Amino acid sequence: MSGARGEPSDARGERAGARAERASAARAEPVSALGAIGWACRRDLLLTAHGKSELALVFVFFVLVTSLFPLGVGPEPALLRAIAPGIVWVCALLSALLSFGRLFGSDHADGTLEQMIVSGAPLAALVAGKMVAHVLVIGVPLAMLTPLIALQFGLSAGAMIVAVAALLLGTPILVGLGAIGAALTLGVRGGAALLALLVLPLAIPVLIFGAGAVDAAEAGMSAGAHLSLLGAGLIAAAIGCPFAAAAALRIALD
Amino acid sequence: MNWFKYSSPASFYPVAGKVYPWFFAAAMILFVVALYVGFAVAPTDAQQGESYRIMFVHVATATLSMFLYVVMALWCASSLVFNTRLSAMMAQAIAPTGAWFTFIALWTGALWGKPTWGTYWVWDARITSELILLFLYGGFLALTQAIEDPRRADRAGALLALVGVINVPIIYFSVRWWNTLHQGASITVSAAPKIAQPMLVALFAMMLAFWAYAIAAALRRVRCIIVERESGSDWLRALKRQGTL
């Protein structure tokens, strides 16, 4: 099954090695939560580094879709500056949505996911590790792309910085929600559209406070309240989403 | 009374069948009462004229759509905690009715908005939250119908509903914040007319009517769900042979 994705042979070797490592760890002593997080995160990062990069698609999509708006509404600078915060956030949300399927998809396809569940390691910790890797691989680059978009839409430097900060705070929350959605829709036909329907309504508060932060900064006001709320949301999501997603995985694979 | 006696589909099915016509009849009577008091007794409003009478159906269905979502989430919690099939079936029986009520609330809200505030749609906090609630119902319905294994569908839907119900206050709070920030056309749909006694009676009667209807519809639907899912079971086939299905 592991050859189905056409990975280079060293990636296959890496997967076999990872499996052996986890198996021996499970046989040895119970894995600590922190250890599980670290292991899952490292594994996903390595797999991403070795595997084919479908990820570039996410970033191309982000830049492409943000560019569509001026084409749609006209090039008038004042209008673009006014709608920029919302556009950046909606497009970031949709781009992230594209990537959520692969949170559990490939592990489910080759059976690693089931092995993760039956291993002794705390599933929520493994999920948290995968979420961290996903944030590093998708969320941080998206945040780093926003200055480019901000420039295209004529946002001020202050707003640009706030946009980056807001996305850094917000994308982990989105990844958390995406993990729950991806786990619930694992292997379901029409899963991608269903995932969008499940995740987008729940992501609305992040959208509101994230875009609100950039809006406030652009208007010269303090974005502190918005960013604090995003921070609070981040803490809540960091604690709650791994457990919810783990529960959803057990429901999907039991 | 031992409620757990009815927690199996087999024992609940006949009870639901006997009970739901009464709720339906009560709903019809209450509708007539509400319409009579709301239109024949309640006076014309000083500011809004006759159009305020839409409030009876709009507020009733909006309130119930939120209430039904919470009830659905409670059934979902029960299904996860007690591991009962019937609780999950009840949740799935309520969902479509809740979605219908949300639709009615949005539709009547638009028709109330046009004569009163000049536009069919206003992005105020409550109407926007109602729209998001429609999406939440939609997600629950789509998920439970897309998953083929009934047991997995039950539990996945239950988890989704619980995640949703936790998020509803967060969503409402954030939408209210968003709305107060963007007070472009400072229209508040919450500007209800000064409420006279007959108006309150009509509103209350309308809410009870829709509530009774929702119970009847949910009981009818759960009976359908039971027939669909328990088609292999002996008790169901026995009832069919007897002709009392």
Place this chain on the structure above:
Amino acid sequence: MEWWQFNGYGFYIWGSYLVAAAALAIESALLAARRARALRQLGDSIEADGAR
């Protein structure tokens, strides 16, 4: 002005109440159809088991 024109608001009031009534009617009709379909499928599955 007739009573059913509601002082000019007739379109909105009738539009609201008729659609609400129609929604409930459609829901009830769909429920009746669902029950008929479920009973038919039950009959089919009993026959299929009987034939086995």
